[in-house]
Amino acid sequence: MSTRIMEKIRMISGKRIFGASVAMAALALAVPAAAQVPGYEAKVDAKLRQVKAGIAKGPFKSDWDALRGKYRTPEWFRDAKFGIFIHWGPYSVPAFANEWYSRNMYVPGNAAYKHHVETYGPQSKFGYKDFIPQFKAEKFDPTGWVKLFQQAGARYVVPVAEHCDGFAMYASDFTEWDASKMGPKRDTTGEIAKAARAAGLHFGLSSHRAEHWWWYYMGRTFDSDVNDPKNDGLYGPAAPMGLPADKPESWPDGGQLQTWMPPNKAFLNDWMARTAELVDKYKPELIYFDWWTAAPSFEPLMRDTAAYYYNRSAGWGGQGIIAYKGGQFAEGSALFDMERGKTDALKLTPWQSDTSVSVHSWGYAKNDSYRTAQSLISDLIDIVSKNGNLLLNVGPKADGTIPDEIAQVLQGMGGWLKVNGEAIYGTRPFQFFGEGPTKSGQVRVGGQVEESAVKGYTPADIRFTTKGDNLYALGLERPKDGAVLIKTLYAGTPYLTAPIKSIALLDGGKVEWEQTPKGLRIALPAVGDGAYPYALRIRTR
Structure with missing residues (x-):
């Protein structure tokens, strides 16, 4: 040596x-x-x-x-x-x-x-x-x-x-x-x-x-x-x-x-x-x-x-x-x-x-x-x-x-x-990934952010996926009172080719909804603490 x-x-x-x-x-x-x-x-x-x-x-x-x-x-x-x-x-x-x-x-x-x-x-x-x-x-x-x-x-x-x-x-x-x-x-x-x-x-x-x-x-x-x-x-x-x-x-x-x-x-x-x-x-x-x-x-x-x-x-x-x-x-x-x-x-x-x-x-x-x-x-x-x-x-x-x-x-x-x-399975991204106030944190090389920077999601954090004629809206935090407002899907939104015809909650239960100029208003069944995220199937035809 x-x-x-x-x-x-x-x-x-x-x-x-x-x-x-x-x-x-x-x-x-x-x-x-x-x-x-x-x-x-x-x-x-x-x-x-x-x-x-x-x-x-x-x-x-x-x-x-x-x-x-x-x-x-x-x-x-x-x-x-x-x-x-x-x-x-x-x-x-x-x-x-x-x-x-x-x-x-x-x-x-x-x-x-x-x-x-x-x-x-x-x-x-x-x-x-x-x-x-x-x-x-x-x-x-x-x-x-x-x-x-x-x-x-x-x-x-x-x-x-x-x-x-x-x-x-x-x-x-x-x-x-x-x-x-x-x-x-x-x-x-x-x-x-x-x-x-x-x-x-x-x-x-x-x-x-x-x-x-x-x-x-x-x-x-x-x-x-x-x-x-x-x-x-x-x-x-x-x-x-x-x-x-x-x-x-x-x-x-x-x-x-x-x-x-x-x-x-x-x-x-x-x-x-x-x-x-x-x-x-x-x-x-x-x-x-x-x-x-x-x-x-x-x-x-x-x-x-x-x-x-x-x-x-x-x-x-x-x-x-x-x-x-x-x-x-x-x-x-x-x-x-x-x-x-x-x-x-x-x-x-x-x-x-x-x-x-x-x-x-x-x-x-x-x-x-x-x-x-x-x-x-x-x-x-x-x-x-x-x-x-x-x-x-x-x-x-x-x-x-x-x-x-x-x-x-x-x-x-x-x-x-x-x-x-x-x-989730077989889906592709929507024109816009979602909405809500929660950010992942400071951006690093390649657009990456540390997962530890995320402090928790809110009921206003919504994500979208698509498959065939279906648009899915997924709430990262389910509101206890069931009240949801999806601003992206307001009446006349350019992200949809037609007005919404039906909405279904994938885990069951009655869903009431209205597409307004301020957003899509949805009433989900009320839940207690610790509820998992929810998924909605939205159809325009």
């Missing part, structure tokens, strides 16, 4: 680094951690050749203009509206704070670091790898999971195939550290795919592999098992981040300039091979990429990935979807996603919002807080009215069971959708 790199590592850590740590950092920066797999390099080379050939012979090319010209979000996605995201892995064993435990337990000063030492002992004796044998998933029932998701009203399922921790939740040819060989010793991703498709749900998957480049770096700054060569397949590369590299990469992120040591070619090749493996083995209809693929070094891979995946999915008879949440894809070449965020505008192209039933963690964490079914139904309505889909995350426990708090929320949403789903 060069003196320059050693000094950079010391600089970023601000601490003396153990000799073994320095040696392992050198190895990690030289080769990908997965090189421990027999025949690894030949496997990667073969997969990269396959990717190159797949791009060359298909209709999609590795060029942003070409990708924009051909990509169209498929109708099944636009009709589905609601999907389930799944964060599940060894981090559900400690179940402390959030799914970043695998990284934070190696960060001195972090609450997870302190908790780990106090609960399990020093990281040199008990590391993240030691949670894997405890991650048995002995009660994992993919058919039962899918049944619950169907009860919730979801139309597609997206498990995380690999989180930033580097433990693949699928059967991989490029690492020994996966769920089919360790822990559950089951291809959990494949089993979820099989169960979802058998039930008629669409299947996607998510990859957070890019962040693994630097994920475990802090474990190299003190005596921990990250420095043991036997564990490179899980922890490596554990490369430095945020240091003054020879050619650092910088790009704007949320108004700040982020600077990183760029990943080397070996890691980028590994990422491409693993991504193509997921495409080829599981044939996902949707792939979600986490944020660090927005790093400049990944730009050629983003084009190649889109071209290869879209060509492969075209061969299966469909259009694949790539969901992204940064700036790594040219607008119109993939599906924009807003993590824990929404928009105050009707978007002309389809988009997606992903959030979690649990408030503080995406994975299962003890003593977490949970959203209510009522609040998530309101979010779903708001998102759908603006041409979006909701991807709602659940975090199962280490044994494979879904927490009761989450199951109850999903069942509550499903009960509402069973009655009011015609105003």
Whole structure:
């Protein structure tokens, strides 16, 4: 290892680094951690050749203009509206704070670091790898999971195939550290795919592999098992981040300039091979990429990935979807996603919002807080009215069971959708998404606003959807006295081609209404506290 790199590592850590740590950092920066797999390099080379050939012979090319010209979000996605995201892995064993435990337990000063030492002992004796044998998933029932998701009203399922921790939740040819060989010793991703498709749900998957480049770096700054060569397949590369590299990469992120040591070619090749493996083995209809693929070094891979995946999915008879949440894809070449965020505008192209039933963690964490079914139904309505889909995350426990708090929320949403789903599924936006005083908050990059900025809806917050000859008006907060005024639909409004002929409340009950110059006045049945949003079917003929 060069003196320059050693000094950079010391600089970023601000601490003396153990000799073994320095040696392992050198190895990690030289080769990908997965090189421990027999025949690894030949496997990667073969997969990269396959990717190159797949791009060359298909209709999609590795060029942003070409990708924009051909990509169209498929109708099944636009009709589905609601999907389930799944964060599940060894981090559900400690179940402390959030799914970043695998990284934070190696960060001195972090609450997870302190908790780990106090609960399990020093990281040199008990590391993240030691949670894997405890991650048995002995009660994992993919058919039962899918049944619950169907009860919730979801139309597609997206498990995380690999989180930033580097433990693949699928059967991989490029690492020994996966769920089919360790822990559950089951291809959990494949089993979820099989169960979802058998039930008629669409299947996607998510990859957070890019962040693994630097994920475990802090474990190299003190005596921990990250420095043991036997564990490179899980922890490596554990490369430095945020240091003054020879050619650092910088790009704007949320108004700040982020600077990183760029990943080397070996890691980028590994990422491409693993991504193509997921495409080829599981044939996902949707792939979600986490944020660090927005790093400049990944730009050629983003084009190649889109071209290869879209060509492969075209061969299966469909259009694949790539969901992204940064700036790594040219607008119109993939599906924009807003993590824990929404928009105050009707978007002309389809988009997606992903959030979690649990408030503080995406994975299962003890003593977490949970959203209510009522609040998530309101979010779903708001998102759908603006041409979006909701991807709602659940975090199962280490044994494979879904927490009761989450199951109850999903069942509550499903009960509402069973009655009011015609105003959601298969709909398209109205000329105007809705009306009302509540705003989502301060706008961020890409028109996104943080979901936490929304303090609650009022009875004046109305959203619209359409399907065929039907216009649906959905109230995000049902008034106790039943009095509703929809200003957009006043007598003579240009948003309707004819006067209103009939209005029906989808959950039943008598509705009185009058279209006046000030708006559409409606009298709904009075309700008590905690009533769910309502949906009205409005017809002009």
